[in-house]
Amino acid sequence: MNINLTLIAQALTFAAFIWFTVKFVWPFMLRAIEARQKIIADGLAAAERGNRSLELSARQADEVSRHARERAAEILVQAEKRAAQLVDEAKTAAKEEGNREKAAAKAEIEQEAARAREQLREQVAALAVAGAEKILRREVDARAHADLLESIKRQL
């Protein structure tokens, strides 16, 4: 255990090794490690962002589908209402049409009846004139009494 010049030599060697490591070994490795750490951190952040946007779009999709469902329900209600309204309108229209046709039929019937009555009256008048002619054939000059006959016929 004797101290000698070896000590100085070893110290110089040690200093050289430390210098070399500080200068050439550590920075390279550290750069690689730090770059990887950054990549990993970025990846994790991106994953986090992706997750968040997925959540957000899921919520949006939910919102949209809920909205659509509500709208559909609303449309359904409106359509039902409209259908009921249409049925009502159709009913009313049909009733009115029926009434109108009934009225038209009634009017026609009345017209027919009036015409029949008119014909009847003319026939009765003709018959009465004919009967009067038969009775009065001789005494009555058809030409002389034409005015009279005409007025009688008109009164019938």
Next chain:
Amino acid sequence: MAAGKELTPSEYIQEHLTFFSEPVAGGGGFWTLNIDSIVTSLLLGIIGIGFIWWVARGATSGVPSKRQAFVEVLIEFVDEQAKAIFLHGDRNRFVSPAALTVFVWVVLMNAMDLVPIDWLATPLHWLGLPAWRPVPTADVNTTFALSISVLVLSLYFAIAVKGVGGWIHEMFCAPFGSKPLLWPANFLFNCVEYISKTLSHSMRLFGNLYAGEILFLLLWMWAATGVVGAIFGFFLGLGWAIFHILIVLLQAYIFMMLTIVYISMAHEHH
């Protein structure tokens, strides 16, 4: 062994505890280099840190290869420790990479203890090397080199953060108080703290690894006594090696943690 002669147990241990040292500049004593410690530690450092450098250069921020993932685990392990202790600014600028260097290098140097010593030493004998101790951290020169470097770093950061005046003020006015009467006590206390931190930092590592080395040597010596010794030596050696993996990693971890702690303490204002 290499010389072909029988070794006594103490000669065997003595041989494996001898450094391959060369005097430099014509001097002996302090002016000696332990070639084995220097070469082994240099090779291990180049292999370990070179491997990490090689992986780091091709590092991708995409899906990492297994090799890169391994290095990343290592780096993040060290960085976690630094993050928990060092709260005084950008740890990536110095503390974390320095801690990584310490950890990798010390683990590899400690792990040399797991290499069967005779398998390494014998071929080197054949190559003409007189001795070779493969565990650089079982050499006090290495552990003191590390801990004194850390001391220098902590002094540097203390002065860099607080300024020379601030640091001197702290040396004399902390921890007991700034009364002039307490200045000597404070100064003494701080000096003892610096010295004891450095001593314990290095001796803890040295002691553990040295003890591990000796224990292996004793086991291998026992294994050389005969069949029974070989069997016991095998199983005990296996057990010790497995336990030693823990020591190898634990001591490197402790050394790294203390390095971070001392540097981070240097940043603290009192």
